[in-house]
Amino acid sequence: MSSIEQAERIEARESARATRVVAVDDAGVYAHERAPFALRCGALLIDYLLVTVVVAFSTLLARLFGSRTAADMTITVGLVAAAVIAALDLVVLPAFTGRTVGKWATGLRVERRDGERVGFGRALLRHTVGYLLSLLTLGLGFLLAAFSREGRALHDMVAGTVVVRE
Secondary structure, eight states, rough: HHHHHHHHHHHHHHHHTTOEEEEETEEEEEEBBBHHHHHHHHHHHHHHHHHHHHHHHHHHHHHHOSSSSHHHHHHHHHHHHHHHHHHHIIIIHHHHHHHOOOHHHHHHHEEEETTOOHHHHHHIIIIIIIIIHHHHTHHHHHHHHHTTTOOOOOOHHTTTTTEEEE
């Protein structure tokens, strides 16, 4: 039986529940459980809060300082720290572990469609160009994950990734 026939049999068996994603590559069939949309939203919220808390904390510290120069410096340091944390959380961690802090907390993982590790290039593409495209569609790129059969958002399609349950 060819790998395409195997994939069709698995897809037919799982199509009623639509919780499995099946990918076929040269090595054969790879099936995994897709991430529920609500968990993906929760993971994104956690990642967003992680960066936002750093900016909010630096803003509060800046208000405590009396001089304008110290306040400006504190806000600048806070923004740089937030950018570094965002880069680590959204690009470096997924490249090596397949997870952001939010995905780790919700039990999700980002991987290539064939089940392999995402890698730095795909993680960078997914979280920069992909997220920008998802945002430019007024958020519909994110909402696409709720309605696509594989549970893939626009940024997943751009990067060739899928979010799965651990």
